[in-house]
Amino acid sequence: MRMCPGTLNGLSVTGDAENQYQTLYKLYDRCEVVMGNLEIVLTGHNADLSFLQWIREVTGYVLVAMNEFSTLPLPNLRVVRGTQVYDGKFAIFVMLNYNTNSSHALRQLRFTQLTEILSGGVYIEKNDKLCHMDTIDWSDIVRVRGADIVVKNNGKNCPPCHEVCKGRCWGPGPEDCQICGFEFPLKTLKLILSHTLPMASPSCLVTKTICAPQCNGHCFGPNPNQCCHDECAGGCSGPQDTDCFACRHFNDSGACVPRCPQPLVYNKLTFQLEPNPHTKYQYGGVCVANYNFVVDQTSCVRACPPDKMEVDKNGLKMCEPCGGLCPKACEGTGSGSRYQTVDSSNIDGFVNCTKILGNLDFLITGLNGDPWHKIPALDPEKLNVFRTVREITGYLNIQSWPPHMQNFSVFSNLTTIGGRSLYNRGFSLLIMKNLNVTSLGLRSLKEISAGRVYISANQQLCYHHSLNWTRLLRGPPEDRLDIKYNRPRRDCVAEGKVCDPLCSSGGCWGPGPAQCLSCRNYSREGVCGSDACARCAHFRDGPHCVNSCPNGILGAKGPIYKYPDAQNECRPCHENCTQGKTHLAMAGMVGLPVALLILGGFFLYWRGRRIQNKRAMRRYLERGESIEPLDPSEKANKVLARIFKEPELRKLKVLGSGVFGTVHKVIEDKSGRQSFQSVTDHMLAIGSLDHAHIVRLLGLCPGSSLQLVTQYLPLGSLLDYVRQHRAALGPQLLLNWGVQIAKGMYYLEEHSMVHRDLALRNVLLKSPSQVQVADFGVADLLPPEDKQLLHSEAK
16 A cells, blocks of 8 residues: 655645646656545646556645646545544535636536545536536535535536436446446446446445445445445445455554554563553555654654653654653854843743754843843843753853852752863853852762863852862863962861762862762762761661561670661660560560460361351251251251162162052162262362362252362363463473462361372363462272272273
8 A cells, every 4th residue: 555645735826837747747657555645736727647656545625726737536435534624624525616708617516426525615616617526415525514515617518427327427438327226227237347447346336325324334245234334435246344445543564443553562471561562653545564754653743742761762853752841953052053142032942952053152241231232131030041051062152140149059960061162262151250159059060071171260159179070071071271369278277168988089069968979878869978878778877778677696795686666767676575576575575475375275276266167167068958048048857757868779679650640669789878878978078178279169960970069260271271372381380380389288288188180181271370289089088097099990
């Protein structure tokens, strides 16, 4: 599918008719999908527009105005989406296509396969020679109810539609009909097919007027079972999503889909979103694997939105969030710029700038104003626009600064001075004659790539003496510093204007732990600190954060035992304690035994109740209904008659027969009862098992054949699951399964139960991450006094 860009020129053109034709040819030759608007304006009468015949879809609008050619050949155009509309409401706009001084004029729009306009209306007016437009049922084509349809003042004395078209056509021939092909009689269909038509069959002329109500306006026949797929637009040749003539939403390699394959898909085994190897991106109405544009989430776009920036990721150009202010480069001042200094006339141009291409100069004519050039004084508050600047490629020259601002903290985020262009005698950083500045405040500056540093005649400036400038200067540091005539070091020290103790020997830009060139201990969000955190993640032992309080650690006077209090502060245990504690020493020694006694009593009570319930259940299963029901909602059974199982009785002879049955002489078969009793006991043993990794026996149904009722696990056996998902099984999942099976088998061993048939077929899945061991009649009860079970069955 070949896609091409549309235009947005309206009625404006560049050049004459020949130049306009060449532009159309370059844009739309063999184009199938116009990504935008199809605008055909001021084209001459001899223009060959046959190259337009391949166009099947226009995403915007179709504009045809002030042309002289006779026929517009768009025989394969099926859908106009109308994502953009002309004059605010029209998806098709055709007007003034004739020459008043000659007979050249537009006579036919060959839109024979146009069946759908998804958004927007139709305007066709003042085309003196254009015929048959008033015969078209535009309401059948326009999707939006109430859309404007204006068709008037066009050609007169036009030939009628062909007789097979039933009065609705795009032209005079039988191939120009709008009416659906399957309504035509057989003789008419043969007549249509005898012509060289652009469509594959007459069924492609189906319109929503002909469709059954169930088809929602899209069908390939008149019957209710001949509806198009819901994702089709413009008709179809069959019911599948691959049979659509055009797609309602997106075309994915010939199939119409509601959305393109997403970058992330959910893995049901790992319960995580994972990269989709079949990812495609939206480009207009098409899903593409890659394209010569930038990708924003799931779509191809020409440029990233304002809050994102373009990055290369896995070979693709992606739009990623800026994580703050997006990079913005701005022109600087001074040499090579139209501005000599920052002033009130240009400071608004530095809003949101992150990189200065060139230099920044701050001169007295900029701050105090320039009467000669009628530039007013600069509002000092506007200097805060430079807080976003991270890099200056040239130099920074500050020779004038507002008196009330005692540092240059507006550049607190400046990290790099490039020095690609230098001031005067090779300076990349020049600060001079700022009488009220007490500190530099350039807390983020990490590099001066080239040039010299000149800091002079700042009478109140301190802290600069402490800086290790060699950490900032790239290249040889010799003869690159010229720092003089500032506040003497001794005066600064006498006034306490020195670096914070948390700063390293590298010095600082000003007072406080936030102005250090580097930290003595550690930095938290740009502020130096000791190891005394504001809040510990676990426990605090004195000034230190620790994972646990000391418990028996050898100290200067013996082992140290501490316990955490309510504020997670480690407190020393009583001197008489030899182990750690949780609260006060005496309270701990008295309270712990009491707590153990209470827990022990509760455990014994709970275990007794559980044993009683098990015994009651066993009696219920062995004897049928009891006199006192287990469930209060059930009826009590006071009948003392016994219920015999069929294996317990042996029939000897017939004593007689009647209408309602036959009477047999029977004797009680002890062996059958014992056999049934042993099987029942065995099943009751299984029924008493209750574990997360053992399949639970819910009940049993006695009869001629004993039936067991267990939990239903829809995922089936582990053997079948492993065979079906062999390629997707990771080592962690296999290890988890093994641990769960081992836990289940250990539980069986604890309850004197032998499985004897452990295999993948007897392990069932409750979920992809949880397995349960199944035992259907192969386990045997092993009395506690037995130590071995001999098994001779061949495997």
